[in-house]
Amino acid sequence: MTTGYYASGTEVRAACRDGRHTGQTSGLAQGFQQGNLAILPSAYADDFLRYCVRNPKPAPLLGVSEPGDPSLPQIGRDIDIRRDLPRYRVFRNGEPAESVTDLDALWRDDFVSFVIGCSFSFETALLRDDIPVRHIAAGRNVAMYVTNIETEQAGPFGGPMVVSMRSFSPRDAIRAVILSSRLPEAHGAPVHLGDPAAIGIADLSKPDFGDVPDIHAGDVPVFWACGVTPQSAIRRARPEIAIVHEPGHMLVTDLRVSMS
Template structure:
């Protein structure tokens, strides 16, 4: 299977499950909503749910599993969260200790899975509007940065917002802002435009997650809330174990991205 041309979300998930695909998912399975993953012991699920509700820009909820159930049928009839993302990050006591391509050996009967919206989902709208998405053109992961914007805490969960950055010509930036604002489940409108130092980013060439960005002369930098934000909250909460997607390596669901 050509890993660059998945026609459906199911095809991409099956490739992950079979060990045939483990790369970033930006620009793949066009038209399907992509999701950030957070898996926690059930004792922390209520606090994390409140964290998401209090911070809907970085953590819009697409789905929540039953306790101990690796399936999320509302997001995909055959979906199995243990295998169906390209890469996972494993946290122990708040520290990222490993990156793996499946979590079967780590699965526990008390796990609850949260799937949160992703800005990769609105990239379909940009591409269909002939707006260049620089990191996709360059074959790179999107650049992501921790900011000085604090999220609203819930229980042990707190910390700074992470943002993803895309650069555009001024005209395309306006169009990208309008298109993304129609997709709140994919983080909606950006949280900042222009000078990165105003949100605590000192060097755009050195993102905290993802790859260095491609910025053309005259480009406007646009910053969207990012679903990696809960990974900073996990560092603050220090649960005995937590599992997330590796940044940029999303779960692709069967939910369609509706284009305005």
């Protein structure tokens, strides 16, 4: 079973932990912040932390674990990062090696977990303001694209920014910009809107990650910095092992989406 109603981050994590939910998390537990995951050996942790600090739009940090500790009490009281996401992607020397639903067989005492804010979190604000979020309505993952916008390097971590795209009527696009700008922990305001070619995207119907978007006539495409960016930076750094979330399969935290 991969879908269901979940009122909180705790409920989503429990469903992932016991195998009831293995699908993407967009639209789940509305009002709770979702996070991208990156797990690295501790030898890479300092450089990756600097990378996140230098690139707060694509990599707004929500939490960092102690080495070998699967809990992150600052963002969820019962988190076990080894089991609480629907699906994980494992990289070895920068190349995708396997996709798994838990990390029990892979966990190491030197692993440091980073949880990075996700644009799924501001979708709650859009839905509350009656702004259609079409990939949620269609039961799809959001479309994501590699751009020509370079991030600031830190040690071996660097590379182009990945963005997520949502299309809106012109009126709704303005409202989406205003609402998302109030949530810097969820990537904040967009990095671009309008012509995708201006940021190196040749064809919106061919996303690099996620699903093909549902774009209506007259829509304005709006692009937000995306937490897949740090995944791309990790691939460039080529650690012997790294673990991330499968695109769209996030950690749902206990942190509330704040619109202040």
